[in-house]
Amino acid sequence: QKEVEQNSGPLSVPEGAIASLNCTYSDRGSQSFFWYRQYSGKSPELIMSIYSNGDKEDGRFTAQLNKASQYVSLLIRDSQPSDSATYLCAVNRGNFGNEKLTFGTGTRLTIIP
Amino acid sequence: DVKVTQSSRYLVKRTGEKVFLECVQDMDHENMFWYRQDPGLGLRLIYFSYDVKMKEKGDIPEGYSVSREKKERFSLILESASTNQTSMYLCASPSGEAGTMNTEAFFGQGTRLTVV
Numbered sequence: 001q002k003e004v005e006q007n008s009g010p011l012s013v014p015e016g017a018i019a020s021l022n023c024t025y026s027d028r029g030s031q032s033f034f035w036y037r038q039y040s041g042k043s044p045e046l047i048m049s050i051y052s053n054g055d056k057e058d059g060r061f062t063a064q065l066n067k068a069s070q071y072v073s074l075l076i077r078d079s080q081p082s083d084s085a086t087y088l089c090a091v092n093r094g095n096f097g098n099e100k101l102t103f104g105t106g107t108r109l110t111i112i113p
Numbered sequence: 114d115v116k117v118t119q120s121s122r123y124l125v126k127r128t129g130e131k132v133f134l135e136c137v138q139d140m141d142h143e144n145m146f147w148y149r150q151d152p153g154l155g156l157r158l159i160y161f162s163y164d165v166k167m168k169e170k171g172d173i174p175e176g177y178s179v180s181r182e183k184k185e186r187f188s189l190i191l192e193s194a195s196t197n198q199t200s201m202y203l204c205a206s207p208s209g210e211a212g213t214m215n216t217e218a219f220f221g222q223g224t225r226l227t228v229v
Contacts, residue, residue, distance in 0.1 A: 008153070031215065032214060032215040032216075034217075034218075042222075043203060043220035043221065043222055043223055044156075044203075044218075044220050045220070046217045046218070049216075049217065051215070088155070088156065090218075092213075092214035092215060094214075096212070096213065097210075097211070097212035097213065098163075098169075098212050099212055099213055099214040099215075100146075100158055100161060100171065100214065101146065101158075101205070101207065101214045101218055102158065102172075103148075103155050103156040104155060105153065105154060105155035106155055
């Protein structure tokens with residue numbers, strides 16, 4: 001089982017609709033969860049972080065975390081063409097003071113005008 | 114703004130050459146990481162460091178080594194480049210305490226290395 005798993009997509013969503021991206025992780029000790037966005041040819045950039053069970057909202061983005069199910073998701077409301085990118089789920093693993101940041105393979109999202 | 118700068122955007126090297134990829138960060142971060150990114154495989158951790166002269170193997174360290182002589186600089190070394198090391202290499206520097214990954218990781222612009 002991979003440390004962090006994502007559906008590679010591509011995921012196509014009409015403009016204005018909600019895009020839903022999912023991620024599962026294997027290390028039950030993980031405490032920090034991140035969503036990075038990567039445009040083609042560019043480096044990843046952080047869009048959301050979440051540390052507690054439940055929802056965290058930031059503008060059009062909502063991150064959801066369920067530690068019991070080892071599941072984290074990202075919702076993008078009112079999707080825009082500029083949201084077309086690859087979305088990477090990242091999770092910390094290891095013991096405190098000796099942690100690593102592990103990424104999923106990413107989900108490619110396309111917003112259709 | 115935090116800046117993570119990689120020395121080259123594109124690099125072409127021959128099989129068997131020793132290759133140095135340099136990464137410099139300007140925010141006094143303890144943590145620095147090297148990843149490679151390949152289609153379908155995502156970002157895979159090669160090596161990381163929490164402190165000067167400290168290094169830890171990541172998930173795919175074979176064929177690579179690193180050097181961290183100064184806090185701001187983390188170098189990735191391909192001892193004898195091979196064609197299967199053709200990839201995009203990304204340096205990242207998370208903020209926060211040494212050895213903790215609970216804050217944002219800032220990435221360099223990447224180095225696309227081609228080994229021929």
